[in-house]
Amino acid sequence: MSWLAELRTAALLGTGRHEPPSPPGDLGFQPPDGLSREESLLDQAALADVVTRALRRASSIDRAIGTADRHNEAAPPDDAPEVSGDAARLLELLLTQPPVGLELRAQLVTDWLQLATESRRRVPHRLLPALLTLAKTKRGIAEHLYPAIGARGRWLQDIIRPEEAAVSPGSVTDWAELGSADAAVELERLRLADPGAARRLLRTQWETFSTRERAAHLGTFATNIQAEDEDLLEKALDDKAKSVREVAASLLDRLPTSARASRMAARLRPLLRVKGLLRKQFEIDLPPDPDAAALRDGIAPDPRTGEPDRLGRLDTIIRGAPLDVWTTVTGRSPAATLALLEGETRVINAILDTAVLRADLDWVRALFSVRKDARLLNCLPHRERELSLVRYIRDGANPLSLVPLLRDMPRPWARPLAEEVLKLVTAKNAGQLAAMLAGFLSQAIPLDLADQCRGLLERSDEDAARRRVLRDVVQYQSFRQSLTEAFP
Amino acid sequence: MGIMVRWSEERVVGAAPDQASLTAARKLAHPGPWSDTGSNDVLVWGKCQGSGRTPYQVSVDTATPAYRCSCPSRKFPCKHALALLLLWARGEAADAGEETADFAQEWANQREDRAAARERRLSGQQPDPVAQAKRLADRLGLMDAGIADFSRWLTDLVRTGLAAARNQPYSWWDGVAARLVDAQLPGLAEQVRAMGSDVHARTDWADHLLFHAGRWWALTKAWAMRDQMTPEEFADLRVALGWATATAGVQGTEALPGPWLVLGAHRTDDGRLQQQRTWIRGPGGRVAVVLDFAMQGQALATPQLAGAELDVAVALYPGSAPPRAMFTTPVAPRGLVRSLGEGCSIAQALEQESAAVAASPWRERYPVLLSGVRVSAADPGWLHDGSGDALPIVDASLDSLLALTGGYPVDVFGELEEGRVRPLTVVVGEAVMTP
Structure with a gap:
């Protein structure tokens, strides 16, 4: 044991129980005679202190950083020039002393990044850490970091938070080696870029997965689902695990041309009857107890105790069958068919779910006239979607019911919608509506309505929520103006 | 310039x-x-x-x-x-x-x-020499008694063992510190108080306490030998014990003219006291440190910008190099420099620190200007130079250092402390910046 180690032991245990070591002779240290144990230990501690500090040596960098290459590479040079001083100051202001609320701040930083990208300039190096930190919690910002953060920014991201750097495409060969969480992420990415490749990949490895992995991986097919997916989904209906079968069934619900959809159509058709002289009575029967084929298609079996949920079985059949079963039975359009179904809330809900899942536009339009459901609106093409909403507002919609619809609308809005909403906000007693729109209205109002908003704010009353919303709009627009000027 | x-x-x-x-x-x-x-x-x-x-x-x-x-x-x-x-x-x-x-x-x-x-x-003030001598004698008496008491406490500490001391409640350490304050030894008191939390907060607490006990013991021995010391050695001892040097006395000494270059600054706040250290370098290359203090909630003196050249006269406190300094005239910034000049390697810096410790074993912090060092992000963050020497970084925003330097060699001014380096200033391109 070395001198220092012995000294340490004696000190820890105490000289009452452990004798201190003799001082090291080779340092030329000559203790005086007649020292007590305590004095000797303290003398040696003083020596150890000075010797340790005076003998301090640097670590070897190779040992310190190990073999991790990424710690060794300097950043590649930046080819884009830094933004102007004004633009840098505005970004710094947004990052360190935001003069606006947090939502607006995030939007303005995103705007700043877009403007920098358009003018082929980059973020000053010193502002990168604060920007990257903010991007960690704000997805909108994270999506616009490139190329504005430049080579230095990418390098920094790679070094300080490698797990967040973008997954490099084309790494599929090792997919089978990935852990199941990473594999799911990678499959999700591939599914987005190339659904066919994702399907082939999954099919080749299918047998090797655990139940949970099969269910999770199959679930990624919800993105970009297509007719070619049917084979694998149909096969999964025979899976031994219920969770996998359920995923397959719910995905097949989205494919109205599949074999399962035809089987569901055959189950639905006998349950529907239009009666009466004017053929205006719509009767819907409950489905019979499921046979083996029906069970395979995901219709619920009898529970162990109690009555079976027959209404639930009907929902399953409706969701699985093509929607044209309904129009064929009634011989009418979707709108007229829905009119016949008035009062059948549960059935209409099931039809609505189905139409949304399949983005069936005829049905979506017909349903939107009876149900103001945000999901329906989201299915419509952008322009039609805005127009439908404008029409709905002009028809006297309950303003509070608009909030979810407006929140999902891509921003900024077109002028007609923005004007309608401003009208609503400035109407009497609209304080509550204003408060509910506060989170996104400023980004939604197009820039050319800025003056109008300023005018509204000047005329505005004592309602605090309304004033705040209008002030946010004006602030956003004026800061946005400074941004545009800072990027010539 | x-x-x-x-x-x-x-x-x-x-x-x-x-x-x-x-x-x-x-x-x-x-x-x-x-x-x-x-x-x-x-x-x-x-x-x-x-x-x-x-x-x-x-x-x-x-x-x-x-x-x-x-x-x-x-x-x-x-x-x-x-x-x-x-x-x-x-x-x-x-x-x-x-x-x-x-x-x-x-x-x-x-x-x-x-x-x-x-x-x-x-x-113009002429103090009363008789009253002054009495005050000094009173103070020395208190300090002698306090040092004797503290020596006994140290011997008790090592007799019962450091492991037992670690099990003591914080109030035990605080009590010792309070006695030291009463004995006019506030610098020593501060160290003991800090140890009360360090023994729980630090993984290397055993060595930390052992070495500090040794250092404290050496302080008590040095106090007994103070009559044999050079004025410089005695001044260092006074700083370690917390016996302040009167500002008026320092002001009376020779003022060194500028320009003084601001190398870097660091602020600390322990919840009760804020401290600001500003490292400056004079025309002859002499480095000194200006200390500012403020109680919690009060404003510290405005920090000087790293890289600024100041037209100001400076008086030095007694003590070994680098000494504490004070500004004796109003500070007039002349402009900013583009570089802090030639620095040294990591090995040379450690040698300099070693020499400073040999001259004054109470010194805990040493300023260095390192040339051509790169920042590495490997935990906990390192500065390393061309010869493969590396120092771990303490108390600095690693992200900021990396963003500014891009992993290229730069000059860094910082403080060496317990084998680590606290970067205060980096010179990137033609600009002196604070990370």
Whole structure:
């Protein structure tokens, strides 16, 4: 044991129980005679202190950083020039002393990044850490970091938070080696870029997965689902695990041309009857107890105790069958068919779910006239979607019911919608509506309505929520103006 | 080399006493309410139309810095002074060349008169030698007794063992510290108090306590031998024990003329006391440190910008190099340098530190200017040089260091402490920056 180690032991245990070591002779240290144990230990501690500090040596960098290459590479040079001083100051202001609320701040930083990208300039190096930190919690910002953060920014991201750097495409060969969480992420990415490749990949490895992995991986097919997916989904209906079968069934619900959809159509058709002289009575029967084929298609079996949920079985059949079963039975359009179904809330809900899942536009339009459901609106093409909403507002919609619809609308809005909403906000007693729109209205109002908003704010009353919303709009627009000027 | 220094916006932000003042100042920082603005080498002035009839008169001495405003605000500097500085920093108002406004000139003159009067007063004071000798004897008596008491406590500590000491409640350490304060040994008290939490917070607590016990023991022995010490050694001992040197005594010593270059600064805040260390280098290459203290909630002296050359006279406290220093004249920034000059390698820096420890074993911190070092992100962050030597980084924003340097070799000024380096300033391209 070395001198220092012995000294340490004696000190820890105490000289009452452990004798201190003799001082090291080779340092030329000559203790005086007649020292007590305590004095000797303290003398040696003083020596150890000075010797340790005076003998301090640097670590070897190779040992310190190990073999991790990424710690060794300097950043590649930046080819884009830094933004102007004004633009840098505005970004710094947004990052360190935001003069606006947090939502607006995030939007303005995103705007700043877009403007920098358009003018082929980059973020000053010193502002990168604060920007990257903010991007960690704000997805909108994270999506616009490139190329504005430049080579230095990418390098920094790679070094300080490698797990967040973008997954490099084309790494599929090792997919089978990935852990199941990473594999799911990678499959999700591939599914987005190339659904066919994702399907082939999954099919080749299918047998090797655990139940949970099969269910999770199959679930990624919800993105970009297509007719070619049917084979694998149909096969999964025979899976031994219920969770996998359920995923397959719910995905097949989205494919109205599949074999399962035809089987569901055959189950639905006998349950529907239009009666009466004017053929205006719509009767819907409950489905019979499921046979083996029906069970395979995901219709619920009898529970162990109690009555079976027959209404639930009907929902399953409706969701699985093509929607044209309904129009064929009634011989009418979707709108007229829905009119016949008035009062059948549960059935209409099931039809609505189905139409949304399949983005069936005829049905979506017909349903939107009876149900103001945000999901329906989201299915419509952008322009039609805005127009439908404008029409709905002009028809006297309950303003509070608009909030979810407006929140999902891509921003900024077109002028007609923005004007309608401003009208609503400035109407009497609209304080509550204003408060509910506060989170996104400023980004939604197009820039050319800025003056109008300023005018509204000047005329505005004592309602605090309304004033705040209008002030946010004006602030956003004026800061946005400074941004545009800072990027010539 | 010197150019007229216009503050950066960051520096104005740094001068603000709190966030609210800054927010208020930003609202005023547009030319609208301002009139009669102007600036010269030292002063920035202007009038700000507030809610009252007479506009507020605002003057700022950017050198010291010092602020004056006719508004009733108790914030210091007030929002008007900050707003004026913001406008000036952005080049939107207070351009140079205007004749100095009367109110600003008047204020500057008053300050000069007051400074001169204070100097006269200090030099004119003749303390009563008899009373002074008695006070000194009383103090030495208290300290002798305190040191003897502390030696006994140390021997008890090692007899029962460090492991047992670790099980003591915090109040045990605090009690020892309180006795040391009573014995006029506040520097020692502070170390003991810190140890009370360090033994739980640090993974290397056993060595930390062992070495400190040794250092404390050496202090008690040194105290007994103080009559045989050189004045420099005795001064170092006084600092370690916390026996302050009177400012007046330092002011009376020879003032060293500038320009003094600001190498870097560091602020700490332990919850009760804020401290600011500003490392400066004089014309002959002599390095010193200016210490500022403020109680919690009070404003520290405005930090000097790293890389600034200051026209200022400096007096040195007694003690081994690098000594503590104080500014004895108003600080006038001349301009910013583009480089801090030639530094050394990591191995050389450690040798210098070693020599400083040999000269003064109580020294805990040593300033170094490292040349051609790169920043590595490997945990916990390292500075390394061309010969493969590396030092772990402490107390610095690694992200910021990496962003500024890009992993390329740069010059770094920092403090060595317990085998680690605290980077305070980096020189990137042609600019001296604070990470």
